[in-house]
Amino acid sequence: MHILHTVKFSKSANAMRDLPPDSGAEVAFAGRSNAGKSSALNALAAHKGLARVSKTPGRTQLINIFSLDDARRLVDLPGYGYAKVPVGVRDHWRELVDTYLKQRKALKGVVLIIDSRHPLKEFDRQMLAYAEAIDLPCHVVLTKSDKLSRSEAARTLALVRAELGADGSADARVSVQLFSATAKVGLDEARDVVMRWLGSA
Template sequence: MSNPLNAARYLLSAHNTGQLPPDGGHEVAFAGRSNAGKSSALNALAGHNALARVSKTPGRTQQLVFFEVQPGRCLVDLPGYGYAKVPQELQAHWQAFIDRYFREREALKGLVVVMDIRHPLKDYDRQMLGYAVQRGLPAHALLTKADKLGRGQQANALQAVRRELFSAYGDSVGVQTFSGESKQGVEQARAVVAGWLGLAQALPSSSRLSRDP
C-alpha cells in the first residue's frame, strides 16, 4: 500500500504567529508530553527515519515545526511538554502561542495526541484534547510504545483509555495502540491523518475505534 504521507519534508519552524505559513489548506497537529514518542510516531507515519528529530533530550521541540506533504497539506509538530528545563516566560509564550493557534487557525483539521501507553491521559494530554473538542475538531490518541507491553496488557490499557475518553468527550476522540518500533498500528493511524489532510479516505469510525489492540 502506498504511503500518502511519504512526501513529507521540513517546511519551516514558527516561534510566533507572524512566522506561521498562510492560513489555508489542511494541517494536522501532533502533541505529546516529552518522551512520549511523538517524533518516532511522526517518522513512522511518514515512512522516514529522520523527518522529526528523535532526541535523547526530552522536550527538544521548542517551536511549531511544519512538514509539508503536498502544497497546502502539512503535519505540525507542537512543542513537547513535561520537562520544565526552560524559563517560565518561554513556557508562558508557548502556552499563549498554542492557545491562539488552536482558536484561530482555520487550516487545522485534526489533532493527534501521542501518549506512552504505560502513562496515558496526563494533565497535558487532557488539555490538548480539550483544545480540539472545544474547537469542534476531531482528535485521535496514539498509545505509543505498545511493544513494551504484552497483548493482554495492551488490550486492558486501550479499553481503560477508551472508556475514559468516551466519558469525557463522547465519540469525538479516537484511540488506538501504536508502536513506531514494531510499526503496530501505523497503517491505521496513517489513514486517519491522511483522511484529515484530504489525501485519502479516512478509516470508518468502526474500524478506527477497533477493539483489537
C-alpha cells in the same frame, strides 16, 4: 508506498506570523515531552530523519511544519509538560500553541501522542478538553505499546477508550489506538486518520 512518505520539512515557526498562509489542510501532532512524538512522525512518514528524535525531553521548542504539497501539511507542536524548560519559554510555548489551536482555520484535527505506559496525565486531559471545547477532532495514539504485554496493551486501550467515550464510530470526535514506531504497530490506522483529515483518504 503511502503518500505520507512524500512529506518534507518546510520551516519552523516561533510566532503565528512565521506560519505558512492559513489555507489548505493541516494535522497537528501534540504530546507530552518524551511521549514519542518525533518517532511517531518519522514512522508515519517512513522517514527516519524527518523529525529530530532526542533523549532530552522538550527538544521541540518551535512549531515545525512539514509539507506534503502546497495545500497539505503536518504540524509538530512543542512538547508540553516538561518542567526543566525555563518558565518564560514554557509560557511562550503555551501561548503560541493555544493561539494556533484556537485561530488556525487550516487545522483539521490533532493527533495526541501519549505514552501507553503512562496514559492520560493532567496535560493530556487538558489537551483533550481543549480540543473538545473548540470542537476539534482528536486521535489519541498510545505509543510504545511494544513495551507492554499484549494483555496490558489491550487493557490500556480499553480503559482509555472507555474514559474518553471513544466508541469507534467513523464520525467520533475522539478516537484511540495502540501504536509502536519500533514494532511498526498501528501505522496504517494512524495514517488513515491523518489522510482522512487532510482530505485524501
